[in-house]
Amino acid sequence: xxxxxxxxxxxxxxxxxxxxxxxxxxxxxxxxxxxxxxxxxxxxxxxxxxxxxxxxxxxxxxxxxxxxxxxxxxxxxxxxxxxxxxxxxxxxxxxxxxxxxxxxxxxxxxxxxxxxxxxxxxxxxxxxxxxxxxxxxxxxxxxxxxxxxxxxxxxxxxxxxxxxx
Amino acid sequence: xxxxxxxxxxxxxxxxxxxxxxxxxxxxxxxxxxxxxxxxxxxxxxxxxxxxxxxxxxxxxxxxxxxxxxxxxxxxxxxxxxxxxxxxxxxxxxxxxxxxxxxxxxxxxxxxxxxxxxxxxxxxxxxxxxxxxxxxxxxxxxxxxxxxxxxxxxxxxxxxxxxxxxxxxxxxxxxxxxxxxxxxxxxxxxxxxxxxxxxxxxxxxxxxxxxxxxxxxxxxxxxxxxxxxxxxxxxxxxxxxxxxxxxxxxxxxxxxxxxxxxxxxxxxxxxxxxxxxxxxxxxxxxxxxxxxxxxxxxxxxxxxxxxxxxxxxxxxxxxxxxxxxxxxxxxxxxxxxxxxxxxxxxxxxxxxxxxxxxxxxxxxxxxxxxxxxxxxxxxxxxxxxxxxxxxxxxxxxxxxxxxxxxxxxxxxxxxxxxxxxxxxxxxxxxxxxxxxxxxxxxxxxxxxxxxxxxxxxxxxxxxxxxxxxxxxxxxxxxxxxxxxxxxxxxxxxxxxxxxxxxxxxxxxxxxxxxxxxxxxxxxxxxxxxxxxxxxxxxxxxxxxxxxxxxxxxxxxxxxxxxxxxxxxxxxxxxxxxxxxxxxxxxxxxxxxxxxxxxxxxxxxxxxxxxxxxxxxxxxxxxxxxxxxxxxxxxxxxxxxxxxxxxxxxxxxxxxxxxxxxxxxxxxxxxxxxxxxxxxxxxxxxxxxxxxxxxxxxxxxxxxxxxxxxxxxxxxxxxxxxxxxxxxxxxxxxxxxxxxxxxxxxxxxxxxxxxxxxxxxxxx
Numbered sequence: 001x002x003x004x005x006x007x008x009x010x011x012x013x014x015x016x017x018x019x020x021x022x023x024x025x026x027x028x029x030x031x032x033x034x035x036x037x038x039x040x041x042x043x044x045x046x047x048x049x050x051x052x053x054x055x056x057x058x059x060x061x062x063x064x065x066x067x068x069x070x071x072x073x074x075x076x077x078x079x080x081x082x083x084x085x086x087x088x089x090x091x092x093x094x095x096x097x098x099x100x101x102x103x104x105x106x107x108x109x110x111x112x113x114x115x116x117x118x119x120x121x122x123x124x125x126x127x128x129x130x131x132x133x134x135x136x137x138x139x140x141x142x143x144x145x146x147x148x149x150x151x152x153x154x155x156x157x158x159x160x161x162x163x164x165x
Numbered sequence: 166x167x168x169x170x171x172x173x174x175x176x177x178x179x180x181x182x183x184x185x186x187x188x189x190x191x192x193x194x195x196x197x198x199x200x201x202x203x204x205x206x207x208x209x210x211x212x213x214x215x216x217x218x219x220x221x222x223x224x225x226x227x228x229x230x231x232x233x234x235x236x237x238x239x240x241x242x243x244x245x246x247x248x249x250x251x252x253x254x255x256x257x258x259x260x261x262x263x264x265x266x267x268x269x270x271x272x273x274x275x276x277x278x279x280x281x282x283x284x285x286x287x288x289x290x291x292x293x294x295x296x297x298x299x300x301x302x303x304x305x306x307x308x309x310x311x312x313x314x315x316x317x318x319x320x321x322x323x324x325x326x327x328x329x330x331x332x333x334x335x336x337x338x339x340x341x342x343x344x345x346x347x348x349x350x351x352x353x354x355x356x357x358x359x360x361x362x363x364x365x366x367x368x369x370x371x372x373x374x375x376x377x378x379x380x381x382x383x384x385x386x387x388x389x390x391x392x393x394x395x396x397x398x399x400x401x402x403x404x405x406x407x408x409x410x411x412x413x414x415x416x417x418x419x420x421x422x423x424x425x426x427x428x429x430x431x432x433x434x435x436x437x438x439x440x441x442x443x444x445x446x447x448x449x450x451x452x453x454x455x456x457x458x459x460x461x462x463x464x465x466x467x468x469x470x471x472x473x474x475x476x477x478x479x480x481x482x483x484x485x486x487x488x489x490x491x492x493x494x495x496x497x498x499x500x501x502x503x504x505x506x507x508x509x510x511x512x513x514x515x516x517x518x519x520x521x522x523x524x525x526x527x528x529x530x531x532x533x534x535x536x537x538x539x540x541x542x543x544x545x546x547x548x549x550x551x552x553x554x555x556x557x558x559x560x561x562x563x564x565x566x567x568x569x570x571x572x573x574x575x576x577x578x579x580x581x582x583x584x585x586x587x588x589x590x591x592x593x594x595x596x597x598x599x600x601x602x603x604x605x606x607x608x609x610x611x612x613x614x615x616x617x618x619x620x621x622x623x624x625x626x627x628x629x630x631x632x633x634x635x636x637x638x639x640x641x642x643x644x645x646x647x648x649x650x651x652x653x654x655x656x657x658x659x660x661x662x663x664x665x666x667x668x669x670x671x672x673x674x675x676x677x678x679x680x681x682x683x684x685x686x687x688x689x690x691x692x693x694x695x696x697x698x699x700x701x702x703x704x705x706x707x708x709x710x711x712x713x714x715x716x717x718x719x720x721x722x723x724x725x726x727x728x729x730x731x732x733x734x735x736x737x738x739x740x741x742x743x744x745x746x747x748x749x750x751x752x753x754x755x756x757x758x759x760x761x762x763x764x765x766x767x768x769x770x771x772x773x774x775x776x777x778x779x780x781x782x783x784x785x786x787x788x789x790x791x792x793x794x795x796x797x798x799x800x801x802x803x804x805x806x807x808x809x810x811x812x813x814x815x816x817x818x819x820x821x822x823x824x825x826x827x828x829x830x831x832x833x834x835x836x837x838x839x840x841x842x843x844x845x846x847x848x849x850x851x852x853x854x855x856x857x858x859x860x861x862x863x864x865x866x867x868x869x870x871x872x873x874x875x876x877x878x879x880x881x882x883x884x885x886x887x888x889x890x891x892x893x894x895x896x897x898x899x900x901x902x903x904x905x906x907x908x909x910x911x912x913x914x915x916x917x918x919x920x921x922x923x924x925x926x927x928x
Contacts, residue, residue, distance in 0.1 A: 023290050032289065037205035038198015040407070042358045043440040047859035050358055078198035092196040096188050099827045102637030104195030105359040105407025111196060134866040137859065139358050139408050140637050141834030142827065143870040 007067045011036065012080025018067065026070050027051045027062035030077060038078035038108045042137070049136030052109040052116075053077050059116035078108035081115065090156045091115050094149035102140035110136045114150045123154035182650030183643070183684070183888060186823040190661065191405075191641040200405045203377045204362050204437055211364070212241055214285045214423055214436035215292040217299045218445060222277035222308035222511040222852035223480075226301055233298040234284055239291030242426055243299065245282045246270045250425040255390035255416070258383075260772035267391055269418035269425075274303065275480040276513050277853040278445025283422045285434055308511035308852035311352075312452045312477045320475050320508035323485060328493050328559060331500030336469035340460035343469075344536040347456045348529040349919035350902075352477075352845030352854065354449035355518055356864050359407020360440055361417075361447065365424040366433035371398045372424060378403035378664070379414040380673035381632045385666035386771040387416035388424060396767070397667070404664040406636035410835075411517030412447055413636070414675050419446060444857035449845065451476040451486040451515035453525040457533040465543045467498040467552045472529070475506040482514030483507065490522030491607055491899065492530045493559040494787065496552040511852045517675065519835060520895040523608055524902075531604035531903035532918060535910065544587065545603050545907065546577050549791075557785035565784035565884040566891075568815035569605065572791040572878050576813035577603075579876060580793035589914035598798040599808075600912025603791065606900030608892050609779035610786035610885045613672035614769040615686035616754035619648060619694040623747045625723055625738030627654055629661045629691075632770070633671035633683045638894055639824035640679060646821060647684045647888070651691035652698075653720030654737065669752060670770030677788070677892025678776070682755070684820055685887030690753035695720060697751055698737070705744040709733040755887075786885050788896040789815040792833065792904040798912045803927035805909055807837050810873045816896065818881035818889035825893050829875045832897020838865035839898070840905035844921050 007018045011034065018024075018033055027044070030036040030053070042050030044063045051062040054076040081089045091114045094100070101107040113136045117123050122132035129150045130143070138146065194200040219226075231243040244250070246268065256262040270280060282299050286292035309317050337343060363376035372394060378384050378401055385401040388394075406413060423436040438446045455474035461467050474488030489503040518524075538545040553570055556563045577583070585601045586592055592599040620628040629648045635641045645659040662668065672682045699718045702710045702725055710718060710725075713732040718725055726734035741747075756765055760775065769775050779786045795809035810833055819825045842863040845854045856862045881889030902920055909927070910916050917926050 021288070021290055028289060031205070035207055036198070037201065040202075040359070041204075041437075042360065043859050045440060045858055045860065047440075048358055078196075082197055088193075088196070095196050096192045099188065099192075099823055101192075101195060102639075102827055102831060103357075103359070103406060103408045104191075104200050104637065105202065105357075105405075107195050108198050130868045130870070134868040137356075137358060137864060137866060139356050139410070139835070139864060140827075141831030141865070141870075143834060143865070143867040144830060144873055145827065146867065 005068060007071055009067070009070055010074045012076060020067060022066065022068050024067050025063055026065040026067045029067035030062060036077055036079055040105055040108055042106065049113060050106050050109040052112040052136065054112060054116060059113055078112060081111065089115065091153040094153040098145045098149040098152065100145040100149040101142050106136060106138045110138065110146055114153065117150065118154045118157055123150055126151060183646050183820050185646060185821065187642055187646055187656055187821055189639060189642050189824065190645050191635065202359055202405045202407050203375045203403060204364060204435060206364060206375045208364060208366055208433040210432045212285050212287060212430060212432050212434050213289040213292045214283050214426055214434050215296040216280045216419060216442060217282040217284065217296045218442065219274050219277060219279045219281050219301065221274055221303050221305045224274050224303050224305040226272040226274060226281055226303045228302040229282060230300040231282065234295040237291065237295035237298055239287035240284060240295045241287065241430055242285040243282060244270065244422060244426060246272045252391040252421060252425065253393055255387040256772065258773045260768060260774050262390065267421065269421040276445065276511050277851055278513065280418065283426065285426050285430065310849045310852040311510050311847045312454060312508055314510065314849070317508050317510055320506035323505045323507055326485070326487055326489060326505040327503065328489065329502040333469050333471045333500040333502035336500035337458055337460040337471060340468045341463050342540055343458060343460040344533060344540050345458040346533060346536060346918050347454060348532055349454045350452065350525045350528055351920060352449055352452045353518060353839060353843045354444060354845060354862060355410045355412040356859065356862065357408030357410060357412060360438045360443050361413065362437035363420050363423050364433055364435040365427040367428055370394060374399065374401045374420065374424065376401060376403060376420060377406040377409065377413045379406065379409045379634060379636060379675055381634060381664060381666035382670055382770040383414070383673055384416040388420065391421050392424065399666065401666040402664065403634055406634060409636040409674070410519045411521065411675060414517070414673050417447055440859060441857040444845065444854045445513050448484065448513045448515035450518035451478060451484055453486055453488045455488040455529040457529050459533050459537045461537060461541060465541050465548050465551050467496055469500040470498045472503040475508050477510045477512060477515065478507045479512050479514040480509050484515040486515060486525060487522035488526045488529055491526035494557065494607055495530060495554065495605060497554040497558055501558070519832065520608055520899045523899045527604065527606050527900045528902045528920065531900055532906050535602065535907040536916065546573055546582060549573055549605060557780065560780040560785050562780055562783065562785040565786040566815065566817060566880055566882040567789060568878045568880060569789040569791070572789055572813035572815055575876050575878050576791045576793045576811050579874060580811040582793060589911050596800045598800050598912040600796045600798065600908040600910065602794050602904045602906070602908030602911055604900040604904035604907060606790045606792065606896055608677055608788045608896035608899055610788065610891045611676040611678040611779065612777040613678055613682050614754060614756045614775060615671045615682040616669035616752065617683065617686040617690040618669050618750060618752040619690040621694055621698060621737065621749040623738065623741040625658065625736055625741065627652055627659045629659060629687055630668050631663055631671055631683060632666050632668035633679055634664045634674050636674060638680065638828060639821055640683065642824060643680060643820040644683055644687045647687045648691040651688050652695050654723045658723055670754065670766060673773065677894045677896065680820060680893065681886030681890050686753065686755050688887055689755060690751055693753050694749065694751040697749060701744055702740055707743050707745065708740065709735065709743065784884050786882065786891065788891040790896050790900060792900050794904040794908045796905060796908040796912055798909060798927065803924035805841055805922055807905060808871050810871065813876040813878050814896065815879040816893045817879045817885055817891035819877055819879065820888065820890055822877065826875050828893050829897040830873045832895065833873055833901050834865050834870055836898040836901025837869065837905065839920060840902040841921050
């Protein structure tokens, strides 16, 4: 397979055109071609969640998505989550405060999942958070702290939303 | 209950010196995607390597056809056992080096998944596609699939693991109450979320390796020896490690292949182990079995303990997973006998996985103690307190510190153990059977040596520099806290640089020893830096303190002043400006005088030969814990859920309780997975681990884990380490699986002696 294709992606608000083989996954496009290594490769089988990114605002496993499938779509990675001046997203800040990670390798995926989990309305209780965060494995075993961080961030984001309304 | 007090050794006024609950100083990088792991360093002209695994488990490769692979688009190189890479054998962990050449690929096949070739191409996709085109012809022989294979036999006795005192057989025959059982643990795997791999790049005869490493110096030594390079020509870089748990402490055959390929091609090579290959490119925890017989008097005093254990190893290497590791340490028993055997099978050589030995050992003895408690009609906590060992039964030495009674008592109190109804199947909620179980755990204090460089910069900031590593334990943070306290500066004024073999030396981040080793080294270096700064402030002609008449100075919160506060007070940055210094560097190591030379340092940083055993000296030193677990078992379906855990730990003084609690909980969570989910399943026909992926080899997910309460009952242990801490990282998993098995017995009346406890064993 030597054919190449040009894929146009909007990554963290920036337009990118990639000349790649059509079999390149979104994950490898980010990591190997664009140098955006915040998105992690844990299994390349859609089993661990470390590669979770947002495509058009929804959580997606970048290892099971060909880059070409994201043609013309908006991709948000962990590098695009903090504010323009580096201010942390409430989920990021809560992860730091609650020590919701150790080695940090699953963390970008956990955070991208958590942001989506809250946005989906699936952070209403600890039970619900556990269930909807179970697609992201953490071998260091930070789960109880991840639940606490997501709960805290969900409360904060809800309060922010209410204040804005 | 937390009896650890923050010790204000320096005068760090921000309250976050040693013992403070400081958040990770490397945390921001990890939550923003800015932490660069091994395979993420960008190099020009990079190429990609993919391994080709054997599909047979035993036999000999007779031919390998690489023509199709070599002709595939983008392929640059294919290496097979036919290629002599000109490598020399490297030393083992203890620094012993055999003569001869080293061949990372060989035609003799001893396990399914053994690499037989490597393909290097311009892109990952091209290398992956071409690897599938390599054709191997073999003469297959019958493999021994695992410990349960009838052809595996009883194995060979490991002489130095035979332990005995008293007359165990005779004592057992004479006691009124005895229990006997065989306890088994399957192959288990590390499952670091970051898979292994590396990028290798050459500049002339200098080799740089980007590889996740629990031991930068030890691994750099292997690369240097393979390629016949002076040690300092190799730099191994590993600032972040995506989980290790024992699996990232050794340079491996694939590292040799990547570096040799890079040399041949004159281009950097990235070799990423795929997730399925993480089950065979290096070994997980060996499968084990152990028979235990316990005998006691009617009042519950242990009289005899007989232990006969075995673990699998490979056909070509020796790995001892000592199921007798915890057995002699836990209880006072007058008659004891333990033997261990090694059973060679067709597997990759197993390796160290969180609490090697201690973990399966505790599953045996702590399950057996529960069986004994039931047979005696004595509460399991009471039985453990009754048989508490006042000194180390094996070495006869006094414990340095042992807050195990306190752990059992505090854990029971917090759990509400006194409300337990003793009979199995006596606690339920509708169709849900409820069970409460307890077990204890231990891990030895291993001492070793470390080295650190402290730099005070002209901007007043302090650098801590060491080749030690942080794989999530919190090394960056606790070393910043240690330096901050010793120097008298706020933690946020300290920068820590780790994970590079060209930096000052450190022991392996294994055996739960690194924190104790490195806080000691950093404390020593930072204290010396403080003395040097004060001496300069008192003596430099341009210093405002020269005429102060003080004979020492105080440093607190980054300010330097006379002790009584009656003289000048200026910031460290201002002092550096006044005395015209850009940088003050102080390097110190913790080696004894006899080893404080080049040979001693090389030994200390690149071998394990200077590690000190827990009983080396006047004391026996260990961390301790007690786990209390509640399970809920569906009576009809046999599904087990862990619904509550309370664990109490004696790990001495805690350098940062926030990070320690995370590690303890992480160990407990891995233990929950071990108890209920984890098992490498072997196809008996092909001796292949068939569930070699994360969808089939199950580890605990978020939904499997309840709230976990952890309690520290430790006291500073001055014998264990400079700052009084004992090991933290491994003890957390030890005893979790038996506590769960004991809770399952309490819930259901069924004793499961082979892990994991899956539903078919309960219905």
